[in-house]
Amino acid sequence: MAETLTTEYALSTELGLTLVVLFGAAWVLFGYWLGRKNKTHEDFALAGRNVGFAFAAATAMATWVTSNTTLVAPQLTYQFGIWGMVGYSFAALGLILFAPLAKRIKTLLPNGYTSGDFIRLRFGRMSWHVFIVISVVYAFGWLVSLGMAGGILLEALSGLDYHLGMTAILIICVGYTLFGGLRAVIATDFIQALIIIIGVSVIAWLLIDNVGLDTIHSQLGSDHPKLLDVLFPAAIMFLFNNIFFGLGEIFHSNVWWSRALAFKKNVAFKAFLVGGLLWLPIPIVTGFIALAAPQLGIFPPSPDMVGPTVAAGVLGQVGAVVVFIVVFSALASSLDSLLAATSDLVTRDIYHKHLRKDASDGHLMRFNRYTILGLGILTWLLCMPRIATLGALLNFAGAFVASTIFPILLGLYNRRLPGRYAAAAMAVGTAVGLCSYFVIGFYVAALSSCAVSGLICAVGVWRSNEQFDWQQLDEKPDSQSPQTDKEQLQ
Numbered sequence: 001m002a003e004t005l006t007t008e009y010a011l012s013t014e015l016g017l018t019l020v021v022l023f024g025a026a027w028v029l030f031g032y033w034l035g036r037k038n039k040t041h042e043d044f045a046l047a048g049r050n051v052g053f054a055f056a057a058a059t060a061m062a063t064w065v066t067s068n069t070t071l072v073a074p075q076l077t078y079q080f081g082i083w084g085m086v087g088y089s090f091a092a093l094g095l096i097l098f099a100p101l102a103k104r105i106k107t108l109l110p111n112g113y114t115s116g117d118f119i120r121l122r123f124g125r126m127s128w129h130v131f132i133v134i135s136v137v138y139a140f141g142w143l144v145s146l147g148m149a150g151g152i153l154l155e156a157l158s159g160l161d162y163h164l165g166m167t168a169i170l171i172i173c174v175g176y177t178l179f180g181g182l183r184a185v186i187a188t189d190f191i192q193a194l195i196i197i198i199g200v201s202v203i204a205w206l207l208i209d210n211v212g213l214d215t216i217h218s219q220l221g222s223d224h225p226k227l228l229d230v231l232f233p234a235a236i237m238f239l240f241n242n243i244f245f246g247l248g249e250i251f252h253s254n255v256w257w258s259r260a261l262a263f264k265k266n267v268a269f270k271a272f273l274v275g276g277l278l279w280l281p282i283p284i285v286t287g288f289i290a291l292a293a294p295q296l297g298i299f300p301p302s303p304d305m306v307g308p309t310v311a312a313g314v315l316g317q318v319g320a321v322v323v324f325i326v327v328f329s330a331l332a333s334s335l336d337s338l339l340a341a342t343s344d345l346v347t348r349d350i351y352h353k354h355l356r357k358d359a360s361d362g363h364l365m366r367f368n369r370y371t372i373l374g375l376g377i378l379t380w381l382l383c384m385p386r387i388a389t390l391g392a393l394l395n396f397a398g399a400f401v402a403s404t405i406f407p408i409l410l411g412l413y414n415r416r417l418p419g420r421y422a423a424a425a426m427a428v429g430t431a432v433g434l435c436s437y438f439v440i441g442f443y444v445a446a447l448s449s450c451a452v453s454g455l456i457c458a459v460g461v462w463r464s465n466e467q468f469d470w471q472q473l474d475e476k477p478d479s480q481s482p483q484t485d486k487e488q489l490q
Helices: 013-035 041-049 053-066 067-080 082-089 094-106 115-123 125-158 164-212 213-223 235-253 255-260 268-279 282-291 303-355 361-383 388-415 417-437 441-464 484-489
Strands: none
Touching: 013 053, 013 125, 013 164, 013 303, 013 484, 041 255, 041 303, 053 094, 053 164, 053 268, 053 303, 053 441, 067 082, 067 282, 082 213, 082 388, 094 164, 094 235, 094 255, 094 303, 094 388, 115 125, 115 164, 115 255, 115 303, 115 417, 125 235, 125 303, 125 361, 125 388, 125 417, 164 255, 164 282, 235 388, 235 417, 255 268, 255 303, 268 282, 303 361, 303 388, 303 441, 388 417, 417 441
């Protein structure tokens, strides 16, 4: 079968723009309405620390359904076959294994705001500096990938210019996050989670009904057998690399720490566990869509466009609308969360704790909003060149985040890991992961980063006689940390 590029679009440009405007207006107005309840900075940043189970589980699941799940999972299935979608589903382990960590975080840091608070209080300033660099690089990598995904979605479905779609998704998400803070993020996530679950199920059912499993399997077996090979070496390496990438993403990111701190006391464990189980089948379903591409003779101009292109090609205009709604919801549920969590990190850890310790509550809430706006503008500028595919961009960040897994785990459960070893583990692990990324391939970056970081942490625990006092993590609001003198020494 001749390989031809897909040039016909399932949606007209006018319909694509109409959907963007309707969804954008609805989310921004909803965020404005919810934002009226925010009276303090804690309300804005942590939704009053009073989020119940239904909203907690929905926001955990919806936030993890990102451009990765809806666009990159099909891309990697297109490239690696069945291990692409199955391997991606193992990222659910991040949410599931974070469940007990979330419970402990809520116990140890009753007054905490961010993951940076924990690193600063547990390991000192040296580790905090390394951690902030990792967090910022990861945050912008994810923000840029989400902005790019918005442009790719509209371009693939309607032919609308990439830059216009990317600009639209950023304006919408910045708008309702700016008005409503985490309260608006979690409330919209609840609605978006329902849309994602129903929409993905409809797409999978229609695809199977129109094409058929036997037809897809036969075509792949004869023309692309590697995609069905369970011993495909690069795909197996990707499987294990993705597990550690997912763990690093969740364990370190303030997106998840802010939720652990915002949920009610007995909700965090159950919410993350259920959220992970709900998320588990979604990349398998979205990845399956890409396996139909060879059978249909669809070869998109870029691998990260394969998901929406195939779905729209098979299901027509109605299916394209469903695809748009699902992917748009997935992008929004992650982009708003990342904007809120990153702005909290900048406001709390950098501005309040190091630049304006005497800032009032109202001043911090205003600065938090300015930061959300600034992050949106900077993300827009970084998205303009469209420098890489989504998969390549996201896996570059894996070298950074995987180095934080063992420092976070041991920091929460072991008293003996010193700050200097935690800092070395994150810095050296990241450096080795980056070397692996460029020298070997993206599918080993997180794996090598985590291995080196774990080895350094093991040496630190073995050589240390320190016994950290967990009470030092209970930092009183608007007061100096009991570890301040120790931090200055480190």
